[in-house]
Amino acid sequence: MTNPLFFGDPADVRSATAGSVFELRGEEARHAATVRRMESGEAVDISDGAGFRLSGTVLDAAPTLLAVTVNSAAQEDPPRNRLVLVQALAKGDRDEQAIEAATELGVDGVIPWQSERSIVRWRGEKADKGRRKWEAVVRGAAKQSRRSFVPSVDPLLNSTQLTAWIPSVDRVFVLSENAVESLADRITSGTGALAAGGTTAVVVGPEGGISGSEVDGFVGAGALTARLGPHVLRSSSAGPAALVLLNQLLGRW
Secondary structure, three states: OOOOOOOEHHHHHOOOOOEEEEEHHHHHHHHHHHHOOOOOOEEEEEEEEEEEEEEEEEEEEEEOOEEEEEEEEEEEEOOOEEEEEEEOOOOHHHHHHHHHHHHOOOOOOEEEEEOOOOOOOOHHHHHHHHHHHHHHHHHHHHHHHHEEOOEOOOOOEEHHHHHHHHHHHEEEEEOOOOOOOOOOHHHHHHOOOOOEEEEEEEEEOOOOOOOOOHHHHHOOOOOOOEEEOOOOOOOOHHHHHHHHHHHOOOOOO
């Protein structure tokens, strides 16, 4: 059984040592004391969000302060194989559902994508607001799943920018219902075989799918198309489904 996890100030977390008392303050302390109802003597973990984890025992719990006796403090190694979800903006918060589930499943980074067929549009200040909201979603999901690493959230990319980004990644799979090969076949074949280490990205389109010109551009840049079984999945579930398969085949699970 893993311990409940909360995020502390990175500098404070990294300066803590075994045997010291760490003081968690602010909203995280309030959540620990009033929502989780943490009590003296209970085990708890504190992370900086970048893999440094404190494991300790609650010394005192108050609405504005959680005092923890630190039993251990260590940096965890990041996964050898990095997973990235490129998620198209989608209506009905389906994009947020996708990145939330993806975080729980271990994704290391998410990229918001303004596809041609996305109904939702991030323009101007809305792009900054949308990114901040995604950051809050993945942070909350990382906390719920007790991950010491919070996935990165990159700036919004349009299709031209995404095409230019593809060559910088080791492997990119574009999920398409029109693809001939399944994702599993792509991974186990010579063209899409997963080598040890590196970054693997999955591109998921919006409700209306990915346009033919976008697919052609992505493939021309080095991506491979792939389908997920015989059924068409929603934008909110396609990415998480692909991540389950990748986690297994990459030996992350």
